[in-house]
Amino acid sequence: MVTMQDVARAAGVSPMTVSNVLNGYPHVREDTRDKVLRAVDDLDYRVNVAARNLRAGRTKTIGFAVPEADRPYFGQLGAKIIAHAATRGYHVVIEQTGADRERELHTIAGSRNRMYDGLILSVVGLGTRDRDLLRTNFPMVILGERVFSGPADHIALPNTEGTYAATRHLIERGCRDIAMVKGNDDLSDASVTALRYDGFRRALRDSGLEHDPARDIAIEELTMAGGREGTMRLVDSGVRFDGVVCITDTVALGVIRGLVDAGVSVPGDARVIGFDGIDESEFSVPRLSTIAPDHDEVAARAVDLLLDRIAGGEDWQAQEFVASFRLIERESTV
Amino acid sequence: MVTMQDVARAAGVSPMTVSNVLNGYPHVREDTRDKVLRAVDDLDYRVNVAARNLRAGRTKTIGFAVPEADRPYFGQLGAKIIAHAATRGYHVVIEQTGADRERELHTIAGSRNRMYDGLILSVVGLGTRDRDLLRTNFPMVILGERVFSGPADHIALPNTEGTYAATRHLIERGCRDIAMVKGNDDLSDASVTALRYDGFRRALRDSGLEHDPARDIAIEELTMAGGREGTMRLVDSGVRFDGVVCITDTVALGVIRGLVDAGVSVPGDARVIGFDGIDESEFSVPRLSTIAPDHDEVAARAVDLLLDRIAGGEDWQAQEFVASFRLIERESTV
DNA sequence: TTGTCGTACTGTATCGATATAAACCAGTTC
DNA sequence: GAACTGGTTTATATCGATACAGTACGACAA
Numbered sequence A, B: 001m002v003t004m005q006d007v008a009r010a011a012g013v014s015p016m017t018v019s020n021v022l023n024g025y026p027h028v029r030e031d032t033r034d035k036v037l038r039a040v041d042d043l044d045y046r047v048n049v050a051a052r053n054l055r056a057g058r059t060k061t062i063g064f065a066v067p068e069a070d071r072p073y074f075g076q077l078g079a080k081i082i083a084h085a086a087t088r089g090y091h092v093v094i095e096q097t098g099a100d101r102e103r104e105l106h107t108i109a110g111s112r113n114r115m116y117d118g119l120i121l122s123v124v125g126l127g128t129r130d131r132d133l134l135r136t137n138f139p140m141v142i143l144g145e146r147v148f149s150g151p152a153d154h155i156a157l158p159n160t161e162g163t164y165a166a167t168r169h170l171i172e173r174g175c176r177d178i179a180m181v182k183g184n185d186d187l188s189d190a191s192v193t194a195l196r197y198d199g200f201r202r203a204l205r206d207s208g209l210e211h212d213p214a215r216d217i218a219i220e221e222l223t224m225a226g227g228r229e230g231t232m233r234l235v236d237s238g239v240r241f242d243g244v245v246c247i248t249d250t251v252a253l254g255v256i257r258g259l260v261d262a263g264v265s266v267p268g269d270a271r272v273i274g275f276d277g278i279d280e281s282e283f284s285v286p287r288l289s290t291i292a293p294d295h296d297e298v299a300a301r302a303v304d305l306l307l308d309r310i311a312g313g314e315d316w317q318a319q320e321f322v323a324s325f326r327l328i329e330r331e332s333t334v
Numbered sequence C: 001t002t003g004t005c006g007t008a009c010t011g012t013a014t015c016g017a018t019a020t021a022a023a024c025c026a027g028t029t030c
Numbered sequence D: 001g002a003a004c005t006g007g008t009t010t011a012t013a014t015c016g017a018t019a020c021a022g023t024a025c026g027a028c029a030a
Helices: A004-011 A015-022 A030-043 A049-056 A072-087 A101-108 A128-134 A159-172 A192-206 A224-237 A249-261 A295-312 B004-011 B015-022 B030-043 B049-056 B072-087 B101-108 B128-134 B159-172 B192-206 B224-237 B249-261 B295-312
Strands: A061-066 A091-096 A118-122 A140-143 A153-156 A178-183 A216-219 A243-246 A271-275 A289-293 A320-322 A325-328 B061-066 B091-096 B118-122 B140-143 B153-156 B178-183 B216-219 B243-246 B271-275 B289-293 B320-322 B325-328
Touching (some): A004 A015, A049 B049, A061 A295, A072 A091, A091 B072, A091 B091, A140 A295, A159 A192, A159 A271, A159 A289, A159 A325, A178 A249, A216 A224, A243 A249, A289 A295, B004 B015, B004 B030, B015 B030, B061 B072, B061 B295, B072 B091, B072 B295, B118 B295, B140 B295, B153 B295, B159 B289, B178 B192, B178 B249, B216 B224, B243 B249, B249 B271
Parallel strands (some): A061 A118, A118 A140, A153 A320, A178 A243, A243 A271, B061 B118, B153 B320, B178 B216, B178 B243
Antiparallel strands (some): A289 A325
16 A cells, blocks of 8 residues: 555655645645645555544544434435535444434444544434433534433424424314324333424313324334324224324325325325425425424534534533424425 | 553553453453453543554445435435445445536545545446546445446446336336436436436337437436426426336436326326335325335445455456346336 | 744654564473 | 473554654844
8 A cells, every 4th residue: 555655755755744735734845745746646645544543533533323324304414414514524424223222322332432533313212211321521412302411412303392383283274183193102201202292282282172192193113104004003993083293204204195095185184294394295295294493404503513522622511402493384284 | 532551551461452352352361351341341441443443454434425315215225335334344434426527536536535445436427438537446336337347346227127117117008108307417428317218218119109309308406306397397398298207216206296286197197107116105195116126235235345345355356236126016107 | 143033844753553473371291 | 391282461563644843944134
């Protein structure tokens, strides 16, 4: 492998000068710079990032841990995080935790490897009981709930407010028997499901509507397949319903599919609203109304917070930030 | 930062022994191992990956360069690549090239950084003219067309065969005036668009059908928005059509949306078929027929080829592999 | 002339883990 | 008792880039 030494020899300068040229150090004579760059080209030299990282004590790489990278929500958020990190000279490694508590713990523990300068962690399986795990001084930004009071920054989504607004929207549109399709998490924990469910319940209460537990549908996985399956159960149960609040857009697309299969017209017989504002929601048939948190804001804020924390060092205090959201009205709730 | 030295001191052994314990070297006495592991825990020691990488001469990280990480196709493929690489102890960094030739070149050039052991490159903007760029001896697997004869492995999709089958399928279903929505690439180059278009043309010819260029719709971006916009143009042009072959599933979902908006019923007035077999195609309304290459096969093969190449060294020959595919018939072409 | 300053460049030590070879220590075997 | 075994542990050199301190040299001031 060709090293900086080789380039230096070829250009007739010291390795340090090569380094200076490559790093844009200003006090290098024009012709020296040219000689070096020519040697770099001739030898097809590449900087050995491992060596640089070792010397510098950082990797310019952050981790992004998600349950499943192939869900549209994480894919779209991940793309934005990658793009934003790139503008700040950072690379992103995506770790799939599989929504499994064990794997999440493992990822946080860093599998005993210090390979990232920091970690953006999309929490799903972890709960209050795991709070101690975050008591490391490793730079970390949690995407999700403020269930931890540990020394980590938080970017929270407007979960409760979001489903509250979604549910009120359905009610304003005339729905009275509203179902919710959600995850099957323990509701006592501050999981995404618990928080969004809470917003749903509150909206019902504030509107003086009865809450019928038979219209709460818990599904295993927050996927389209899960949404469809849950919808089938709802329909088969024979319970009346004229609106469905879905925990995510992906689930909502499955719900719509399920309703169509069951001969329930959307929005005629039942209105449907999702949560996330993924791109697909704008093109589904019917177009999906949704609670859309500002993705760009979330991605940028997460990266910025993390990099500040990495750069900052000692005098630092955990920050919290709740993303703003818009209620986008589309065909599914007309 | 706590180093292996510190752990060694705390455990009363040499750094080398710590290293041996951490790397599972078998000839370490039980009690020594325990001492070391206890010290590791006590000090919350993490291996400095940069140092290990420098010494080892590899990073155990591969790059995956895609045009846009947020398209379902790349997201779903990326997730599989990440998962498969993980089973072989490798991490994946996703680089977004933005489907821009400049950025693709830049990525290949590695931005003068040797930070990956290898690269999986999803080609879009590059064409035959760029073939020389791949003449490095940097391990690389191209996902896309065999437009390069350079020293890189290839995983090709069954592009021509796929659209051929898709088009024949529409014809069998009774379509006679078939449109194709595709990218706006130069057709002389062996781009994805060119190859898929070729399959489309062949199928028409082999079936004795006239090809009307007015039914060729070129769109800027292979997105849902692009698909919808192209469809509007097709409808507005007033040309008769009763079937649409779409270059990707994502585009197809946009096409369906556009047709519904224009009051064209699917599959009643026009049948639609996509390409890729993304998860969403199974849940759209109507469900989308598609050409589904075996994603798992593609991901596994890409990773395996790349890692073999990395491990292999000298005596190696460029391999080529064309993924198999299935035609999945769903509601959109009933 | 001496001294100061600024630019251009270089020699050396260092980041932290690990490959290598060598040392050490029972427990055999001859 | 010497030589030899195989398991266990350690000292040293090394991977490649770069921080730092330092040299060389010319310009300009006192």
